[in-house]
Amino acid sequence: MPLYIEDRLRWIREMRQKSPCKRCGLLYNHHIKAKCPDCGTLDSHELRELLAQKEVIIGDLRRMGWIFAALALGCTLLFFW
Structure with missing residues (x-):
């Protein structure tokens, strides 16, 4: 499989794990971080x-x-x- 297809599939898997922050609307992985890295502080x-x-x-x-x-x-x- 060409490299760009693998990169695209990896990106899609990462995006599925992210959800929008209720405070700012930006995406973050809530399984890894308890607070949004963009607006949590x-x-x-x-x-x-x-x-x-x-x-x-x-x-x-x-x-x-x-x-x-x-x-x-x-x-x-x-x-x-």
């Missing part, structure tokens, strides 16, 4: 900052997705028109 102010940073990252990824979709559509129309 944060107070309420720091948690708000973490969640705001998470929303900024999600917004940036969403914009990047729209840009790539528009570029793909533009290239498709340009080459096949």
